[in-house]
Amino acid sequence: MPQIDDKLAPIYEEVVRRNAGEPEFHQAVREVLESLGRVVAKRPDYLEDALIERICEPERQIIFRVPWTDDKGRVQINRGFRVQFNSAMGPYKGGLRFHPSVNVGIIKFLGFEQIFKNALTGLPIGGGKGGSDFDPKGRSDGEIMRFCQSFMTELYRHLGEYTDVPAGDIGVGAREIGYLFGQYKRLTNRYEAGVLTGKGLFYGGSLARTEATGYGNTYFTRAMLQTGGTDFDGKRVVVSGSGNVAIYTIEKVESYGGKVVACSDSSGYIVDENGIDLDLLKEIKEVRRGRIGEYARLKGEGAYFVKSGEGSIWDVACDVAMPSATQNELTGKDAKKLVANGVIAVGEGANMPSTPEAIRTFQQAGVKFGPGKAANAGGVATSALEMQQNASRDSWTFEQTEARLATIMRDIHDSCYETAEEFGAPGDYVIGANIAGFIRVAEPMRAFGVI
Incomplete structure (x- = not known):
């Protein structure tokens, strides 16, 4: 270690x-x-x-009770969190996660990572994170609305476009953001579009925000590949997850000529040797909100499903691995299997999805490794661009926003690469990201004095 x-x-x-x-x-x-x-x-x-x-110490930690009523009239109680970690570079910025695993330690880890991720974008945003142990899976729209309204009834007093600007994360998509924003608007009696990002396009959202994290990870990973004189073209790629991040990672990888052969959800993973059919995947996950196993059943020849616990998606041979599901999903054992199968690059689409042992395994094997705080910064970068559009009462085209995103991700890659070289660790994107992000936050903190 x-x-x-x-x-x-x-x-x-x-x-x-x-x-x-x-x-x-x-x-x-x-x-x-x-x-x-x-x-x-x-x-x-x-x-x-x-x-x-x-x-290393959050500026503020908020924990609160979230009571709500389910469709049977029973009162349910969840716990809500918001950790406002560091505002040296701007208002706190970071997503809300609704998942049974959420606790204050998870939120603090995510908020801490968010400080450096946001700093790497070069945009004026601080670091924070929030969420609840509420599980939206299997809940009706009415139940999710009532939960979101109760959650925001407490949280709204801590938010503002110059104070703290949440977005979505696991379990919080466009539906949840809509309910949260509606309740914020109702409670404050003002239309403060910049207080939440990831909003719908009809009420202040940004084009390319949905695609941003997956696209951004692909831009970063492609830049890593290019430092070794290669690209995605002709590469076998495995992307864990099948939510927003994974879907748009697959889309952008395929646009560069890569072939994504596997993806997953909590029920297991599917392999399609012909390459993932993105239209079918979107139909299952975005329209039906179904399970990944349906893909193999509907696709038929060349596709198969492996249940959770019966194997690992990282057993599938690939040139590039892009873990895009959740923290610590890729273990040291998985990393050794990937290395044995010839992986040459790993780009983290999720937050801290690789364990420390996995990272060491990749680095010792000479695998190019893009840590999440750099590789998946595209989502928060585009959230900051959404804030910019809200502040100027403007709306950019998809092409304008994507072009800005591509430039930001290239700059993040170059900053990490150059910082690693400057500090005697050429090619180590972990060291490059940590040091570059730290310096950008440390300098304004020093300027502000002891606060």
């Missing part, structure tokens, strides 16, 4: 002590601190005024 610099080790020990029982948050902090030894060796002034300690 990589070591934390002796000067930073006490900071990590204090984070673990003060945030007991939050392993995902510990993992996210450790990964950043492992990179920062190179920075403090050159710039020991970053150790002054507890700057790094302050970055």
Whole structure:
């Protein structure tokens, strides 16, 4: 396991002590601190005024009760969270996740990652994250509406276009954003379009926002491939997940000549040796809200389904792996299998989907590895572009927004690549992303004094 610099080790020990029982948050902090030894060796002034300690401590943590009534008239109780982690670069910005696994540690890990991700975009947005342990799966539109209205009834007092701007994440799509925005509008008696992003196109949303995270990961991963003199053309690709991120990763990879042969959901994964039929996948997941196994049944020849627990999607041989489902889905064992099968690049479409052991395995094997805080920054970048359009009462074309996204992702890649070289770790995008993001946040924090 990589070591934390002796000067930073006490900071990590204090984070673990003060945030007991939050392993995902510990993992996210450790990964950043492992990179920062190179920075403090050159710039020991970053150790002054507890700057790094302050970055590891959220500015504000909000936990609240969310009571709502189901379709049978029974009162249900969930827990809501919003962690406003760092506002040095702008208003807090980060998604809302509705999933049974959500707890304060998960939200803190996501919020911490969001600080550096948002900084890498070069746009004026801070880092935050939120959500609830509510599970929208199997719930009616009426139940989801009542939950969202109750959730926003507490959260709205902490939001604002200059304060905190949530977006969607797992379990929070256009439907949920609509209900949340409607309740915010009702409670505040004002049309503050910039307070939520990922909105519908008819009420302030941005073209290309739906596609942004998947497209952005593809741009970043393609840039990594190009540093080795190759591209997606003719490559076998595996993309985990089958939600927004995965679907639009598949779409953009296929546009570059890659062949995506597998994708998944919580029930298992499908393999289609002829390449994923994107129209069929969209019909199943976006229209029917069905399970991935339906794909194999409807597609027929060349496609098959493997149930969850009976195998891993990472057993499927590929040139490029793009984990796009959830945290720690790709283990060290999976990474060894991918390396044995000849993988040459990994681009993280989800937040921290690879375990530390998996990352080490890829790096030791010389596999190009794009960490989520860089590779999947396209979603939040386009959210910031949506905020820009809302602020100017403007609406850009799809082509305008996608062009801006492509430029931002190329700049993020180049910043990570060049920073890694500058700090003596050529080709290490993890170190490059962590250091570049840290410096961009640390400088305004120093300028503001001890706050």
